[in-house]
Amino acid sequence: MTIKTTRFDVADFLDSEEAIQEYFRQVVEDGDPDEIVRALGHIARARGMTQLAKDTGLGRESLYKALSEGSKPRFDTIMRVTKALGLTLTVAQA
Template sequence: MTTTLLPFDMAQLLNSDEAISEYLTQVLADGDTDELIRAVGYVAKARGMGQIANATGLGRASLYKAFAAGAKPRFETVIKVMHSLGIDLQATTQGNRP
């Protein structure tokens, strides 16, 4: 008997603001820069890469490339995409962590 594996698409799980917030919070807490880039890409894909491209003025194909595994997008690009997604970053001191 053979087992067929279906492709996993993280973007399909990011179907609410709460799921997106929790996911990005966890990725930020882990501190892996490459994973953060991929995570922002997954969120952008979940919300619609075409819509994000229109909102940021960046090309759709360029966005896919910028957030692919191993990519090193400019910080300006990451912030532009996050703002178009309605996501803000906040800084807290370690003493304020729950």
């Protein structure tokens, strides 16, 4: 008997605005910069990278590279992506 498995992809579960907002809120709250970039990549893939490229004015390939694991995107790229995705980064006293 063989077991068939598939690769887990967070983007598959980001199927509503509520799920996306809660996921991003938790990641930002945890505060790990690498995880924030990775989360933006998951959200971008869930929403559609082609549309995000149009909305940000960045190339699709550049977005994939900027939001991939281990990348260190510029802050202005992060801000363009969050704005295009309809997300905000909020500052609060800890």
